[in-house]
Amino acid sequence: MTENASALHLILTGDPMLFGIVRLSLAVSLSAVLFAALIGVPLGALIALTQFRGREPVVVVLNALMGLPPVVVGLSVFLLLSRSGPLGSLGLLFTPEAMVMAQTVLVTPIIAALARQTIEDLWIEYRDELDAMDVGPVLRVRTLIWDARFSLVTALLAGFGRAAAEVGAILIVGGNIEGFTRTMTTAIALETSKGELQLGLGLGIVLLFIIVLINAMAWGVRRAGEHFAA
């Protein structure tokens, strides 16, 4: 069999190792996006709706952090979790939890920056009406987040795409341990370096499928937003 045919065979026969890796990858990235959303959306809303000294530099830094190099994040989290680091006593290094933590750091600026822009744009549009209706600050934030929900879901999907595709951070803090912290991207890197292309190709196909699926979902969400909340 060719490498490509072998890779497809692994997918179609439901190879347990391949799908174990896929499951772990999805669990890590989805968890990271969840935590990043819990931090990033309120942070984005806070920056969007608050005037404070130094706000513009904060926005610039937040936008710049969208391009955080994964290996730098991996190294930082590694130092944090290593035995001599401030969180070393938790014993999280080379665990899926450490990978979630690294990806959360990576994805939070993306969600926060996109949420900030989305909510600020909507606030500019809604401000007069909400002021005229004497809407209080809590209802105001809830309204803006709810009415921007379709754009915010797109931001979450963008964050998930970033998390699912990155390799540098989780390789450093996860260690690529077989059956424990091996994900799609780290496995592809390892298998390719070993010259074992079947599993790498199979995982690559699944990863590409997931990325296409995410983009299709983002597009669908956008269309739904245009239809239901035009």
Place this chain on the structure above:
Amino acid sequence: MSIPALGPDIPIRLFEVDVLAGNVTILDRVSISIGAGAPTVLIGANGSGKTTFLRAAMGLIPPSRGRITWGGREAVPPTRRAILFQRPVMLRRSVAGNIVYALTAAGFPRAQLEQRTDELLSLVGLAGLQARPARRLSGGEQQRLALARALARHPTVLFLDEPTANLDPAATKAIENIVQEVSAGGVKVVMATHDLGEARRLAGDIVFLHRGGVIESGPADVFFAAPATDDARRFLAGELLI
């Protein structure tokens, strides 16, 4: 429509009010009292200060100098005042959702939301469009929905900023009918327009603004029959005031 008790917000008094934007004077030493009764209509050319007057009288813009009182008190929250902007923004919800939002923000009892929403939509002729996304309505329909949303607060004072600008005659007629009905129901309407025909049809009192100042004010029939100032005469004659 039930007649709201005349609120504590009437009369609205402006004392020597200036509104500045940077170094530019938008309202210039405006002093006026707006009492109960038929609609008070602000007229004047573009840039004369009509919109800023409405926003200041609504309480959305603090005066740079001078003071504003509502029923003799300053700093009265706008719980019984409402405003319809020239280009109202529809919330990203259905037609009914926009009304329910305004009612909820005004603290309306949850059990009566549906009934009150239906009443308001009937009043503005949008019954049957409850489920339609608000942003898909025509311009005239959006204006009527915004009017219903403003009325959701049971206002005693309703500010309207050129509510019929860019509307066709049928849509204009529909809005004017609602304004007359609301005014007859006891709501004090304060409205800006530069459509003199509309001002003649609706106004009880006229406030004529030019370059941020009140040039003339008083009963509409007196103003249109015998304007006291040269600027007002020229404006009514259709001359361009610069």
